[in-house]
Structure formats: structure tokens, C-alpha cells
Amino acid sequence: MAQTRSRSRLLWDIVSYVVLIGLAIACIGPIVWTFLTSLKYEADIVTKTMHYIPPRITFDNYVKLWNQSGYPVLVINSLIVTSVTVLICLLTGTIAAYAFSRFQFRGRTQLMLGYLVVRMFPAVLMIIPLFIVMRQVGLLDSTFGLAVAYTSFLLPLFVWMLKGFFDAAPKELESAARIDGTTRIGAMFMVVIPIARNGLLATCVFVAIAAWNEFLFALMLTTSQGSRTWPVGLQLMVGEFQLPWGMLAAGGMISILPVIVLFAIVQRAMVAGLTAGAVKG
């Protein structure tokens, strides 16, 4: 009996490992493949027989990308757009989320639903009106304009996520702080935000990654090299008669670096933030 049980457990373990390893390969495989491609000479990329491991290693693709294609400008633009988006969300979204979490006011539910509805429309539907608005206010083809456009669909996500974290912070703490001598907004900054800081960090990282990787809006709302972001820049390298696989792979590798670094730094706090309130502490 005991033997049967341990045998079936072993079987389950094997099945679990096979499935998990399969999923891990499916996730990591393309990144490894891109990395290997970025180290190959152009002649070794498109060949009759497949070379999984590069026969010769070169960093030419990285050097060419950095020096010739204006890639540093694209990365800097992306950094600016991402930072501005996160900053706008942080400044306006935090206060909005706090208000939704703590105050009962007329139209509160409708506003919250409105925020959700914005997320339900496909991005394509919003692009044309947004393009017209941006052109009229003169924000077309600017990093700030792009950040504002990103805010239009990332702010609802930010507010909804953060509201959950604020809801989890006990209201009595603010009452205690208000009696102790803070104002309502003071209680928010001195007591509630320090408690919800991991959640705030997690929410910011979500918004930052979404802004960093965004392609469609960036393609439509930017027209010059001066304001383009890296996903658009990379896509525009694909010409009618050329497909620079090596450089594209190198660009891909460079652009995931900030995301990996960001995750490495905030990973612990983020997991703590995302699981906060899941288990009674």
C-alpha cells in the first residue's frame, strides 16, 4: 500500500517536473536564442544548416547598433517616456486611489467603473481620437505627449491596483494619526503610504514595464527619430530589402536589460506587495 502511494507520488513528481521544465524552456528559449543570434556574424545567422551554438562569436552587432543606428537616442527616449508616465501616475494616481479607497462621494462607483471601461476598449479604437487630440494640442511627436497618451490607459490600472493596497491598510491607523496631530493628507503620507509602499512599488513597476514595452501608440504618435522609443526604432530597422537579424537581436537584448535590472532590485518588495493581504498576518 505504502509502496503504491510512494510510486504514484514519484510519478506525479516526474510529470510536474516535465511540465514545468517544458514551460521554462518555452519561456527562456526565445531569449536564449535571441542572445545567441546577437553574438553571430550575419553570415552565420542565415545558413543552409542550423547553427544553434555560434561557430564564431562577435560583438559587432552591439557596436554597430550603438554607433550607427541611433539606438542610444531610442533608449533614452524610452527612459524619458517611461519615467514621465510613472511620475504622472504616481502624482495623480496615488491621490485618486486614496480618495476612491477612503471617501464616499457622489459618482464614486461610476467613476471607478469608468476607469475600468477604458481598459476594456481595444487600443486601436483609442488611437485615432488620441492622435487628433495630440495634434490639436501640439503634443504629437514628443516624448511628453507619448507619456500623456500612455497615462490614459495605464493610470486606470495604477489606480485600481493601488486602491486595493490602500483598502488593505486599516482605517483606524489614519484616525489615530489624525488624533495624534496630522491632517488627513498628512496621515496618508506619513502612515498609509509607508504601509502600502511595497504595493506602490509593485504598481509602479507594472506601469513602467508596460510603458517601456509599448509599441502601437509609440508607432502612431511619434514620427521623428528625436522622440521615437526603442520598440518602434527596432521595428523600423526592418526594410524592404534588408532584415538585420543580428542587430535586431542585439537591440532586443539591450532593451530587456533595464527590465531585468528593475526586477532584480525590487523583486522582493514586489512579491511582498503583491501577496500583501492574501494571508492574514
Next chain:
Amino acid sequence: MATLSINSIRKSFGAVEVLNNIDIQLEDGGFLVLLGPSGCGKSTLLSIIAGLETSSGGDIVIGDRNVNDVHPKDRNIAMVFQSYALYPTMSVRRNIGFGLEMRKVDAREREAAVDRAADLLQIGHLLDRKPGQLSGGQRQRVAMGRAIVRNPELFLFDEPLSNLDAKLRVEMRTEIKRLHDRLGTTTVYVTHDQVEALTLGTQVAVMKAGVIQQLADPETIYTKPANMFVAGFIGSPTMNFLRGTLEAGAGGLQLRHAGGTLAMPGLEQDASTHLGREVVAGIRPESLHGGEAAAALTGIVDVVEPTGPDTMVVVKVGEQLLTARLGPKHRPRPGETLRLGVDAASINLFDPETENRI
């Protein structure tokens, strides 16, 4: 220290009236307990005193200052919450000193005040810990330290002991009483625990559905309850209610009930206006005893519950069940007939229609 006047305070949420014309005057250094079942409005009243909620009408006066439009931080009050509401990201030292920090008290002075409060509550060794590293009792002490450090005019306690285990609750209750005796700060204390109310309060306000049922000192509340709700809410086991008709007997008034007649010699209450009418006699379990007395009831023993110092005996008199608190040596058997002496002077008579004390 200051007096507290609660004048005609009303509070309604839409059509629901939560507080209905509450009037309480508390003397300087007094200890008012707001007592009542869940949802009676006692915590709402406390929040209104604290300024955390606005009233729909009426005035709150602390000392000689009307504080209706004063922000909680400017009312010079301190509050201890049921969940303690300690700031989890701050050390115990900063938690206690936070109120002083917000009032821009000089750091050295603040440290000294925090140390004094910590010494008083014997939590000096915990000052550098975070609230998460403390036990329930220690958190409770820190919350009290945060309240006393500012030397406020008014202390507010919102069911501060309900999250503690039974033993700690008794300890902390004594601690709160000692602290009040020592500091003499005017205090408002919300609880649903009648023992806390009777042991701590100089005044007890028993509330039900947003209305004060009785406001008096603990002894009056216990011995002369204003109505059947207060009589039934205070005391454990609760007061026995024996229905019957009031008659004039040889030695004074007597109650004819389904199980016989109960003479009530020495009854303090003047109930002659209700002669010949139906009344409810409220008899505390300890007013029923095993000895002989001029007033007596006879019934069949239903259940016997020995608790150690007492034996609770449920007796069926006519169709009504009464509980008697007898000495530990009394061990009647279920089913046997028991004659109980009644301390008639302590009987309270109620009007069954209005449920008020006659």
C-alpha cells in the same frame, strides 16, 4: 483635564437614525462608560467626540470650548483603539512620541516624555521594537502609552480590551483603573462588557438603538435599573423576570404569580399605583438564597450548574424559569422541589407594557 458636555447629539445615515438626542454631562476627572450591545451607536458617539465623524446635530463641549468644528488634532484628546492602531512601520518609541513629534515638541523633551510614559507602563525595554514584534498585551500598553504621553484633556477608549484573552483582560482592566486614579484625566470608555463598565465607570450610560436607556453611577444601574432592557443587560446571569398580579397583602404588597404568591415585605419601591394590575418582578439571582425568609418561592429544580464559588440553580416556578445563585455547598438534584428565600427589598417592579421601572 476638563469637563465634557454632550448636548443633544444626533446622527443619522440617510433615513437610519443612529444616535437620538444624546445628552451627557461628565465632570472633570470623571470616567464615563458607554455600554450597550453591538450597533447601539456607542462607538459612533465616541467617534463624534473625537471629531472623526460629524454629528447631524447637537454640540460637543470639552472644557468650555465648543469643538463641533475643531479638527481631531486640535481637540487635545487621545484615543486608544480596539485594534490598538499602532503604526506598523515605526518603532515603539516613535509610535509613543508621534503625537509630540507632530506638535513639534523638541526632541530631547519628547524623549523624556516617552521614557516617562514607558516607565509608567513598564514597557521601557520594548522601545526599539516594532509593533509586529509585540504580544497583544504589550501592544495594548504601547497604545496606552501613546495616549498618556501627550497629557491630553480627554481620554477616549474604544473597546480596548476586547482583543485580549480573559486573564490579560482582567489585568489590563486593573491597569486602566490604576492609571485613571493616578492621572485623573477625564475619560470616555466604550465597551459591551458589563463587568468593565461596572468596575471602571464613575458614570455608566446604557445605550440601545441610539438612545440612552439609563445614565447613572454603576451601583444605581445595577440595583435600580431604569427598565427591563437595562435590568436584563446588566448582571450575569441576568436578572429573573417573574410575571404576576400586584396585590395588597397582610405585610405589604405581594405578587400573585402562576406558581403561587410572593410576599414582598420591605419592598423599597412605591408601586401602589399598580395594585391589581399585571407587573413584572425583577429578581437578581443572588437575591434568591437557600435560607429561610419572609418572602419565598417554591419550584422544581431544572438544571444545576456548579461554577466553583457559586452553584447556579435553574428552578421552574409555575411556567417560568428562574436562576438562583446559591453557595458552593448547595447541590440540589434536578427534579426535586426547592424552596428559595427571596431578598424582597432588592426586588424591582416593572410595568410589562412600557417595560419601565414603576
